[in-house]
Amino acid sequence: MGRTVVVLGGGISGLAASYHLSRAPCPPKVVLVEGSERLGGWIRSVRGPDGAVFELGPRGIRPAGVLGARTLLMQVSELGLDSEVLPVRGDHAAAQNRFLYVGGALHALPSGIRGLLRPSPPFSKPLFWAGLKELTTPRGKDPDETVHSFAERRLGPEVSLGDSNLEADHIISAIPASALSKLLPAEAAPLARALSTITAVSVAVVNLQYRGARLPVQGFGHLVPSSEDPGILGIVYDSVAFPEQDGSPPGLRVTVMLGGSWLQTLEARGSVLSQELFQKEAEKAAATQLGLKEPPSHCLVHLHKNCIPQYTLGHWQKLESATQFLAAQKLPLTLAGASYEGVAVNDCIESGRQAAARVLGTEPNS
Numbered sequence: 001m002g003r004t005v006v007v008l009g010g011g012i013s014g015l016a017a018s019y020h021l022s023r024a025p026c027p028p029k030v031v032l033v034e035g036s037e038r039l040g041g042w043i044r045s046v047r048g049p050d051g052a053v054f055e056l057g058p059r060g061i062r063p064a065g066v067l068g069a070r071t072l073l074m075q076v077s078e079l080g081l082d083s084e085v086l087p088v089r090g091d092h093a094a095a096q097n098r099f100l101y102v103g104g105a106l107h108a109l110p111s112g113i114r115g116l117l118r119p120s121p122p123f124s125k126p127l128f129w130a131g132l133k134e135l136t137t138p139r140g141k142d143p144d145e146t147v148h149s150f151a152e153r154r155l156g157p158e159v160s161l162g163d164s165n166l167e168a169d170h171i172i173s174a175i176p177a178s179a180l181s182k183l184l185p186a187e188a189a190p191l192a193r194a195l196s197t198i199t200a201v202s203v204a205v206v207n208l209q210y211r212g213a214r215l216p217v218q219g220f221g222h223l224v225p226s227s228e229d230p231g232i233l234g235i236v237y238d239s240v241a242f243p244e245q246d247g248s249p250p251g252l253r254v255t256v257m258l259g260g261s262w263l264q265t266l267e268a269r270g271s272v273l274s275q276e277l278f279q280k281e282a283e284k285a286a287a288t289q290l291g292l293k294e295p296p297s298h299c300l301v302h303l304h305k306n307c308i309p310q311y312t313l314g315h316w317q318k319l320e321s322a323t324q325f326l327a328a329q330k331l332p333l334t335l336a337g338a339s340y341e342g343v344a345v346n347d348c349i350e351s352g353r354q355a356a357a358r359v360l361g362t363e364p365n366s
């Protein structure tokens with residue numbers, strides 16, 4: 001009988017892993033296990049009554065580097081989705097312009113090397129130096145747990161699905177690290193503890209649509225530093241990048257992202273996180289920061305709990321140890337997904353591809 005590979009999680013990482021496994025010359029039996037009633041994970045689009053598209057999760061994919069572009073575009077092509085792609089060209093306002101809301105006004109973020117080397121208001125120093133300082137700050141000394149010394153016994157190749165069990169030769173986990181940590185058997189408790197320390201933060205996404213309104217600037221969107229507003233992360237100007245999705249008759253679409261210390265504090269206090277609260281804060285931000293003072297014609301509010309993994313100090317050592325532990329113990333488990341080596345959609349697709357290649361015994365970096 002052929003091999004069976006179970007892929008846990010039907011987000012983009014798990015879907016990419018399943019796709020690459022099933023395309024192998026001698027494909028294993030692939031069983032995709034998804035806990036919710038839909039596939040796609042955080043990727044989710046909703047159509048409004050006028051046909052406008054509202055993205056509840058990612059809204060754009062920026063293929064990182066040549067390999068990223070090649071891998072992503074090749075896969076889009078293989079899936080026959082070329083005609084569905086809405087490209088944003090390099091000279092488009094949405095690709096060129098990003099803003100920062102500081103001191104009650106929008107400031108264009110410098111683009112290109114020159115912009116980074118010159119101070120531009122509201123910054124008193126060139127951004128290049130600020131970035132360099134980040135890069136040269138010494139690594140933290142926070143101790144990594146040595147998962148090497150963890151349990152001697154091997155993790156059994158069995159997935160528990162509530163009442164039923166599923167036999168598999170190998171498991172690719174494409175669910176959040178903290179979710180996997182809760183599924184591991186007692187023998188793997190130390191590994192589970194390491195994975196449980198990879199946490200994620202919540203983001204509230206508020207999609208707003210306005211009739212007969214205009215933006216004061218054209219660009220991808222703007223960021224809001226916590227010093228300016230502890231709750232608003234930024235606003236994306238969806239209509240600028242993708243006017244095709246404005247519906248009929250077209251309406252201006254923006255997405256306000258809320259989170260940061262404001263949301264963390266509310267969550268920690270166990271406060272009631274009502275839709276009305278997020279809508280009110282989002283509408284206030286759109287009015288103050290973009291001059292969108294009329295009430296929106298359409299509004300969607302979603303609180304995405306623990307949706308963006310945080311790579312805190314010691315993250316890479318933690319991963320290295322986990323990888324070595326899995327290899328040393330010859331555990332039939334491979335990790336993929338946003339919890340590990342990049343949260344962007346293209347990183348997740350690549351992590352699924354690499355996980356599949358490892359399981360198939362082919363070169364992951366080809």
Ligand SMILES: Cc1cc2nc3c(=O)[nH]c(=O)nc-3n(C[C@H](O)[C@H](O)[C@H](O)COP(=O)(O)OP(=O)(O)OC[C@H]3O[C@@H](n4cnc5c(N)ncnc54)[C@H](O)[C@@H]3O)c2cc1C
Pocket residue numbers: 008009010011012013014033034035036038039040041042043056057058059060061062174175176179183203205304307308336337338339342343344345346348
């Ligand atoms: C609001 C928001 C905006 C974003 N914007 C962008 C963007 O513009 N561009 C970009 O590149 N990236 C963006 N990202 C990041 C990117 O969308 C995500 O990192 C990526 O989609 C994560 O994919 P994943 O498959 O690794 O995980 P997930 O999408 O979390 O998928 C995991 C799946 O596993 C399932 N699952 C969980 N536990 C279990 C279990 N025990 N058993 C079975 N199934 C389980 C879940 O239901 C889910 O379907 C954004 C993310 C968010 C939240």
